[in-house]
Amino acid sequence: MSATEDHVAGRPAIDRPAAALATASRVAPPPRHLLFWLAAAGLGAALVVGLRMIGNEYGYFAGYFILQYIVLASAWNILGGYAGYVNFGAAGFMAAGAYTAIALRKATGLDLLPGIVAAAAVAGLLGLGTGYLTLRLRGVFFSIATLCLAVVLQTLVVNWDYVGGSRGAYIVRPREVPPFVSYGEYMFVVMLVLAILAVGISRTVELTRLGRGLQAIRDNERAAEAMGVPTLRLKLIATTLCGALMGVAGAPLPYYSGYLNPEAAFSLAYAVNAIAMPLIGGAGSWLGPVIGAVLLGGLQQAATVTISSALNLWIVGWMLVIFVAVAPRGILGWFRKRT
Amino acid sequence: MDPDLVLLLNGIVSGLLLGGLYAAAASGLAVSFGMLDIVNIAHPALMVMGAFTVVLIGTTLGLDPLLVAVLQAPLFYLLGIAIYGVYHHFFERRGEEALQGLAFFFGVMFIIEVGLVMGFGPEQRFLDPPYAFTTLRLGEIDLPLRMLAPALLALAALGLLYLYLRRSFTGLAIAAVAQDAEALRLMAVDPVRIKRLAFGISVALASIAGGALVVVQPVEPSSGQIFIGRVFAICIMGGMASLPGCLIAALLFGVVENVTATFYGPSWSPAVAFGWLLLVLAFRPQGLFGKAA
Numbered sequence: 120m121s122a123t124e125d126h127v128a129g130r131p132a133i134d135r136p137a138a139a140l141a142t143a144s145r146v147a148p149p150p151r152h153l154l155f156w157l158a159a160a161g162l163g164a165a166l167v168v169g170l171r172m173i174g175n176e177y178g179y180f181a182g183y184f185i186l187q188y189i190v191l192a193s194a195w196n197i198l199g200g201y202a203g204y205v206n207f208g209a210a211g212f213m214a215a216g217a218y219t220a221i222a223l224r225k226a227t228g229l230d231l232l233p234g235i236v237a238a239a240a241v242a243g244l245l246g247l248g249t250g251y252l253t254l255r256l257r258g259v260f261f262s263i264a265t266l267c268l269a270v271v272l273q274t275l276v277v278n279w280d281y282v283g284g285s286r287g288a289y290i291v292r293p294r295e296v297p298p299f300v301s302y303g304e305y306m307f308v309v310m311l312v313l314a315i316l317a318v319g320i321s322r323t324v325e326l327t328r329l330g331r332g333l334q335a336i337r338d339n340e341r342a343a344e345a346m347g348v349p350t351l352r353l354k355l356i357a358t359t360l361c362g363a364l365m366g367v368a369g370a371p372l373p374y375y376s377g378y379l380n381p382e383a384a385f386s387l388a389y390a391v392n393a394i395a396m397p398l399i400g401g402a403g404s405w406l407g408p409v410i411g412a413v414l415l416g417g418l419q420q421a422a423t424v425t426i427s428s429a430l431n432l433w434i435v436g437w438m439l440v441i442f443v444a445v446a447p448r449g450i451l452g453w454f455r456k457r458t
Numbered sequence: 459m460d461p462d463l464v465l466l467l468n469g470i471v472s473g474l475l476l477g478g479l480y481a482a483a484a485s486g487l488a489v490s491f492g493m494l495d496i497v498n499i500a501h502p503a504l505m506v507m508g509a510f511t512v513v514l515i516g517t518t519l520g521l522d523p524l525l526v527a528v529l530q531a532p533l534f535y536l537l538g539i540a541i542y543g544v545y546h547h548f549f550e551r552r553g554e555e556a557l558q559g560l561a562f563f564f565g566v567m568f569i570i571e572v573g574l575v576m577g578f579g580p581e582q583r584f585l586d587p588p589y590a591f592t593t594l595r596l597g598e599i600d601l602p603l604r605m606l607a608p609a610l611l612a613l614a615a616l617g618l619l620y621l622y623l624r625r626s627f628t629g630l631a632i633a634a635v636a637q638d639a640e641a642l643r644l645m646a647v648d649p650v651r652i653k654r655l656a657f658g659i660s661v662a663l664a665s666i667a668g669g670a671l672v673v674v675q676p677v678e679p680s681s682g683q684i685f686i687g688r689v690f691a692i693c694i695m696g697g698m699a700s701l702p703g704c705l706i707a708a709l710l711f712g713v714v715e716n717v718t719a720t721f722y723g724p725s726w727s728p729a730v731a732f733g734w735l736l737l738v739l740a741f742r743p744q745g746l747f748g749k750a751a
Contacts, residue, residue, distance in 0.1 A: 270732050278725055387683065
């Protein structure tokens, strides 16, 4: 979060986006893109090698779980963290991606990778549509509309027999995918690549004019508009990108679990995690959702194994409430100098 | 009479009765969201929580669910005051209600829902009052008491609230705080106190709506989710802060949903309801009865 957040609410608000633009360009280090991609690729390779040396299938399972949330949380952060528009419909977009992959496989027999591309397209269009319908209104209405979108989509899927309706759909998992030691590793690597892409995209957004424009919208939309920021266009780009990435997070889900029903795909747990992780890690920075996803995702994995799955979701809810109340800038906020 | 026509008439009448329940559920939101500008997405969850406590207390003491709902309303009032206290201290005062406040209420909703699953289990709960299986008949039209009694309670609660907001000093102050909190301060009224009180009332209404809900249908912890869209749709269509608008929108909503369920099957009714909300948001955000901003 930028220093502008520290302005007291009573101060005149007009100077805030200008200040946001100024501080963003002054404080931000020169973007080192090559270094980032190399480091991410190195970290990813190290993870794959490390997990293969451990050689436990559960490691891939837990890793996939956390990586999927890195994608989801980074996607949420593009719209929620930078632009300040809260998307409650993460589960809806994710399920849209998952069901696109299922439908594509049933219709054409195409496999996971084309499914991911199709999921990105469908969920991205969905995001664009939602944004177009509601972004001209106050942010709250956008939030409510996303919540409703999830319910509408769930109703449609429940009534759509082609993809299994309420009974759910099965996808037969191959036992082995050649270069990988197991199917679990294959899924893990796919998700790892997607997570690196998602984080990279959100970092690129943050460091370019798009991100600065979105931050100006968050701080004061009217003033941003007056300064010549094309607010509607930027918001539409952000909703499309956010929806597409969420769809991408969902596309491998049926392949990963082998079976998917609407109740699991539209689970509120995805929506709450997608919000909690960036806010706990530190919304408005590309690193925040990653920290939040690793922390909360890891915690949930540990709690599911040791305690119960209801209790671990409860803990997520409490952490969300406590963090937004006590540490509104998230964990990253602790390490940032207050100006 | 033509059987289709009878079916349609019955669909409309029970839709109106269902609309009574929706009015109870949405009226609390008309106070918190419409008047106080607090986006309490946890409202339906609070209503379901009210329904669960009604079942718990009603079964233990052998009391009528609607009576329990009214009796426990003061406790929910206190709960509402506590929630508002937290919300005001951490979000409203800092001017951070937009993103963080929304996330806060979303978290509260999630905590309530998962808490209910942990406390009561995920299965459906019900509490049938003795009159639940009686049906009045007016010619061809059925009036099941299971639907009629909650609708009447909802109308009574709405009527009382309307009178309170129109006639009493604090009621007028609540209406005033919606328009201009600063001006209220100049009249030596503390806007925070008024908002706290109004938010308490809105949560107390959630308790009454919960009692009405449990008479109409069995409840489960996730029942609140489907009500989120409904109550926000009704509230927005009714023009946010207007109680009569809220009532009319709720009745209309009940009829549309029920007629859809009668003719196309109940699994389609949520899509109609939420689709309608999306259309309203897109084309008439000031509500069906609201004035253009």
